[in-house]
Amino acid sequence: MPDSKLLSLSEAIARFVPDGSSVALGTAQETLIPFAAGNELIRRRKRNLTLIGPISDILFDQIIGGGCVRKIQAAWVGNVITGSSYNFRNAVEQGQIEMEDHSNLMLSMALRAGAMGVPFMPARTALGSDLFKTNAGLKTISCPFTGDTLTAIAAINPDVTIIHVQRSDEYGNAHCWGNLGITREACLASRCVIITAEEIVSPDVISSDPNRVVTPGFRISAVAQAPWGAHPSPVPGYYNRDHQAFIDYRESSKTPEVFAKWQTRWVDSVQSSDDYLNLLGKERTTKLSLKNHVLSEVVDYGY
């Protein structure tokens, strides 16, 4: 057997996310957002990170507020149900962070190019738009076969991708289900992958259903157990989206002062997932738990 990759979240972040890293997060878009890992980046006072993600919901805004970010490569940064998010807005408006504008298709193709080991991927999106002015990784090219004008999207190979999944074994073989967003290409393109998981399970559970494995375990650097590690985003099979948390956050990043209070309460005073769950409270977690279970049929991989 290979060596176990199981680490605490704190160790995983300390070891595999040095200052200055480029980090892909929030790759499933609105579900499975690795908030616990994001909080750990803030708690460890990581600096000069480049964040890569399609729509980050409020995750990127929090990490920007924590002072960890130098550059953003993203399609959308805000709060999905309330609109703008203020740490991001202020940082870009004041020139504190560098912004590279993507669309969801572009970011997917940039990572797919990285995953395929080619310098770019062609696409038909964004022609005529101003994204070419704020993303140096876009150029128009002429198709060598048809002569069509195409958008060439430069490859992105993140230093690290952090994903949250439902369950993983200690070797990094992980099951992830639901909508996947750009998770698969982000993992394949990355030099290093960190998994946070609701549960750590035996390798037999994972190998009983290899189609559900999100990326091959041999490429995973670390696995950390993080129950409720995607809260307030939803995790299929585990808990629903905590809309109220997103609504409350709208007020929490309006000024540096109120954000500092948010950070003290939700990040710096929390040292473990138990602390976080205590802070959330039983009533809230009960309310978010699944009420209707829909179990898939068992499949047979026998021979």
Place this chain on the structure above:
Amino acid sequence: MATKSKIQNPKSKIKYTLPQLMVAAAAREVVDNEVVFVGMRLPLLGFLLAKSTHAPNAIGVYELGIIRDTVAPEPILTMGDLPNLSRAQWLADTADLMGLLQQGIVDVSFIGGAQVDRFGNLNTSYIGSLDKIETRLPGSGGACDLASLAKRHIIIMTHQKRRFVPKVDYITSAGYGDGAGWRERVGLPRGGPSTVITTLGILKFDPDTKEMVLASTHPGVTVQQVLDNTGWPLRVAPEVNETPLPTEAELAMLQKFDPEGFWTGA
């Protein structure tokens, strides 16, 4: 249309909110059997409404990796809410769905905007100049892709002079550029905006010049009000209708999909 009798009937006492009227208008843009790329916020409800009324066979595509041919079993506020994943037709990768879009398989999509111009170019990225950014907005998300690649797209936004400008500060999602022939020239394979649903009325695009034209005003709104809230001399159709009111049946459906009025409350 059944709705027309309601409008022409002055005794109609239907009570509705402006977002409900706009969602109903958005829903009517969907034709049965179409493949719809569903965006966040009001379009989320527009698709559910269309699917529950005149377009039961419409297919919903959600950029985070969901395809649905049924309405979610419970109300949702975002496309990633777990009821929207339950018994979906397909849960997949964003790239798969963007591939369908890029091939030309998506009939219609919906996009919100902060700033729009007379040729339907949309800005959701930067207000001001790139050298001196006044306001940073959230960005494209999938909007740039939808505007580039769907067969047509529908814009939903607040109608104010500062938002309806002669020329947008930044093109996030291309409309018709500087007019007829522009999309073809820059290499876009198809599409363009077909309709703009605003808080004051509904606008279409001249088939020849690709310029926005006022087609209808919402009940109680005058053409002059629309002109006053538009930052260029807006063209007006020879006959401006009143936007159809939402029907009782539509309102009942919307009540079911948005029971607390999060998106469609007053």
